[in-house]
Amino acid sequence: MKKKCSGFISAPAGRLFLLAIFIMITLGLVPALALADSALASSLSSPYSPEEFARRRLALMELVASSYPGSDPNASASSYPGASPKPGAGPGSSPSPGTNANSLIILFASSGHSDSASTAAHFRQDNDFYYFTGCEDADAVLVMLPATREAMLFVPEKSAGEKKFEGPNSLDDPTARDRFKVGAILPLSNFDEFLARFYGRQKPVFYLRLSPGDTVSGARYESALYQARGQRNGYNSRLTLDQLRAERFRQLFPAARLEDVTSLIDSMRMIKSxxxxxxxxxxxxxxxxxxxxxxxxxxxxxxxxxxxxxxxxxxxxxxxxxxxxxxxxxxxxxxxxxxxxxxxxxxxxxxxxxxxxxxxxxxxxxxxxxxxxxxxxxxxxxxxxxxxxxxxxxxxxxxxxxxxxxxxxxxxxxxxxxxxxxxxxxxxxxxxxxxxxxxxxxxxxxxxxxxxxxxxxxxxxxxxxxxxxxxxxxxxxxxxxxxxxxxxxxxxxxxxxxxxxxxxxxx
Ligand SMILES: [Mn+2]
Known part of the structure; x- marks a missing residue:
């Protein structure tokens, strides 16, 4: 990391820098210098390229499209990782034959404030949401349309007060669409109407995470296990966010079919790029x-x-x-x-x-x-x-x-x-x-x-x-x-x- 910065220091600036170090040593401020260096290292941008996330979304959409009966068996997701995407499978190309035009993949970001009183950890995005976006906005939603290979993000509008306390999110960032390589970034308040319009199509299918989510230290199977253990004391038991989301979809869109997208995601996450x-x-x-x-x-x-x-x-x-x-x-x-x-x-x-x-x-x-x-x-x-x-x-x-x-x-x-x-x-x-x-x-x-x-x-x-x-x-x-x-x-x-x-x- 140090190497990357050295090129920016011109000769006079270098002398100033040395003088600054001398003053800091005199004042006993050397640890502060070391910390500043670390802070610089962590402010460098993500090690993942926007193309990485676009490739992952495309591969998942191909997996969903090819999971339909009657779909083209050659349209399976061969584009990730390693092999380059097939020609004609990119965003904007026409859907392959047999693709169900009425399916949506929907993934949810972590909630902004941890609901556990026992942790003071930094915000960490939901694994599956991050895997397909690289986006660290809380309470956002990723929507993918396998038929057209499009992806869009719905991001909460923040009040002036929220922005003051927490900083803005990507809805306020004009570069965000390029950084995430998504077709659109829309206000979260549009999400329900978007779903309602989609629901008007024939036999809509929503691909959701119907299996347990995982965290940095808790596997999917562990989430389910710990929930089951929590049920031993009825006063400690509760539904997970994934269960509540599925319940809400069933209530709001009873004619839609819900499919579990989890195993398709896992088949990708198992192999590292x-x-x-x-x-x-x-x-x-x-x-x-x-x-x-x-x-x-x-x-x-x-x-x-x-x-x-x-x-x-x-x-x-x-x-x-x-x-x-x-x-x-x-x-x-x-x-x-x-x-x-x-x-x-x-x-x-x-x-x-x-x-x-x-x-x-x-x-x-x-x-x-x-x-x-x-x-x-x-x-x-x-x-x-x-x-x-x-x-x-x-x-x-x-x-x-x-x-x-x-x-x-x-x-x-x-x-x-x-x-x-x-x-x-x-x-x-x-x-x-x-x-x-x-x-x-x-x-x-x-x-x-x-x-x-x-x-x-x-x-x-x-x-x-x-x-x-x-x-x-x-x-x-x-x-x-x-x-x-x-x-x-x-x-x-x-x-x-x-x-x-x-x-x-x-x-
Ligand atoms: Mn181990």
Whole structure:
């Protein structure tokens, strides 16, 4: 980031700049300079091109158009990612034969104010809405017409007071239409009338997200699960926004057919584009650096939250919005609690500390776990268990390539450990979870997953012995490539000797 700015500094300006630094050092203002630099980095525009979002919308519209009976089977979405759009499939071209002219795809932005009293997080756009727009306006609506391949945004009109407190949105921005590459940006107050006019057509079909939405840290299946758990106490239960929206459509447009667009979206989100891969690579480096800093901040008598502070600083300084999930930093007995996130215990010499961490950079997450000895040296018993988990993890990574299933990985790991003469201690290799806009990212079917190029997956074998206060998990996030995989989080050590060498550098 610094490199990009240096070209703007002319010679006299450079002297002024040096003078300013001198004054700042004299006044003890150097930290302010460092913060200003970080703020500059985060003010750089989105790493995604407007064309990226246009391509995604086109691909989804093609998927919807081709999902109709009698539609042209060759019109399936081959345009994303990788292959270039088919000629004649661009905006403004005539609809392909068989396309149902009466379908609309409608996706909703996040609501402006978080309804959870327990979070003070920054606004984060709804994943599916962001994926197809790149737009961070609250309460907006994206509408796509598969028949004509058109897209438009409905954005709330803001009062002068709202603009004063929150800033304007893209309805006030004359460049927004080009930035989002949509046909129109209209006031949200026109939306109901737009729908009413569309409803007048024969047999209208609305494609909505009828499945649960996901968040940065909550998968679709988890949203449904937590809702079900909330129902155990009737006073805590409520419908989700997606359920309420579907209900409203059923009430207002009873003759329309509602279709679920979720699985079509998921089939796209599962495969990462080159622009997404560039962000994921950078997030892998930032998140690995963060865990490394936390390792260096650990010592006997340190509180778990001190490690969290060290890691969070690296994320925020490098433009992440925050963590991808509540950081898990457990020492001693807490290493055995898989989703421990109180992070308030004081760690002791002789114990292990387990840290599960990742950043949220430009709407893409990362997932790393490392386990290390607080004192800097593994005991013989810790080392033996650690080595087993590490060998299983490395064998999984060796096995990862397109076409592979969980069973294939398990078979490979079993063979590999046998060759090396290592007791797997009951640990079996397999696939992990996909990683993307959500840290437990979308997956189209609950059936067996087959790896494909462009998928990103966390691999996180673990062994837990609560009676010994030993929990060991080692996790990396990898990108599936043409013939194998790239470890995106490789710059934080995981070999026993590397970890002990790093820890020996602590003061
Ligand atoms: Mn994970």
């Amino acid at each position: 080159p622009e997404e891969i560039a962000v994921l690579r950078r997030n892998g480096q930032i998140s690995a650096e963060a865990v490394k800093k936390a390792m260096l901040a650990s010592r006997p008598a340190a509180f778990e939250y001190e490690l969290e502070a060290a890691a969070m600083e690296v994320l925020l300084r490098n433009g992440c919005r925050g963590p991808a999930f509540a950081p898990i930093i457990g020492s001693g007995p807490n290493t055995c609690i898989m989703h421990y996130d109180r992070n308030n215990r004081q760690m002791q010499a002789g114990e292990l500390v387990l840290m599960d961490f990742g950043g949220d950079l430009n709407y893409l997450t990362m997932d790393i776990t490392r386990t290390w000895p607080v004192s800097g040296k593994f005991t013989a018993e810790q080392k033996k268990i650690y080595r087993t988990v590490l060998e299983v993890q490395k064998a999984c990574i060796e096995a990862f390539k397109p076409g592979i299933t969980s069973k294939d990985v398990g078979d490979y790991v079993a063979r590999r450990l046998k060759e090396k003469g290592i007791d797997p201690m009951g640990l079996r290799g397999g696939l992990g979870h996909l990683v993307g806009m959500c840290v437990h990212d979308v997956q189209t079917s609950p059936g067996p997953l087959v790896l494909k190029e462009g998928m990103v997956m966390a691999i996180e074998p673990a062994l837990y012995f609560p009676d010994k206060n030993i929990g060991i998990r080692i996790e990396d996030t990898v990108l599936i490539t043409r013939d194998g995989c790239d470890v995106l989080t490789s710059s934080v050590p995981k070999e026993i000797e590397e970890i002990e060498a790093l820890l020996s550098r602590r003061n």
